[in-house]
Amino acid sequence: MTNVVIFGAPGSGKGTQSELIxxxxxxxxxxxxxxxxAEMKNETELGKIAKDYIAKGALVPDDLIINMLANVLDSKKNSKGVIFDGFPRTIPQGEALNKMLAERGCKVDVVLSLEVDDAELMDRLIKRGQISGRSDDNAETIKSRLEVYHGQTSPLKQFYIEQGILxxxxxxxxxEEIFERVSKAIDACK
Incomplete structure (x- = not known):
């Protein structure tokens, strides 16, 4: 099984590229x-615990997220590959993902980091907001989301560079041009 992590700033095209993969x-x-x-909707044990954290306005702890992801991964044992989207976002999450995969005899094979400069991201997201009516796609919110993204992912990029998989x-x-680059990176890790 090929395990792919995809990350990029809001508006970088993660969703589009994930669909093509x-x-x-x-x-x-x-x-x-x-x-x-899904866990909260199905009122699983983990879902109930997560719901309590969210109700208090707290972040769901990494170990809880990892347990949920482990359950999903275990249900996909016969899969050709998996794309992790939205996780990890921090080094502790990256370490936890590595550990969880190692316990299952596998690893992250490649981390795809979609690189787009902030000016282009602003343009894309503002246009998306105008088309979709998404209230979180305004200049002020976008700027804040990009700052959070850069603050979280710079150390994570280095973490994966050191593993030789970024x-x-x-x-x-x-x-299509972007997907050609994505495909080359995936094909190189197989």
Missing amino acids: IKKYGFDHISTGDVLR ASIKGTGSI
């Missing part, structure tokens, strides 16, 4: 947000 390679998509919502992907050009 799924279509071409037949990988399963594991989105932390989707997993969390593939920095130029995230500009046509969707």
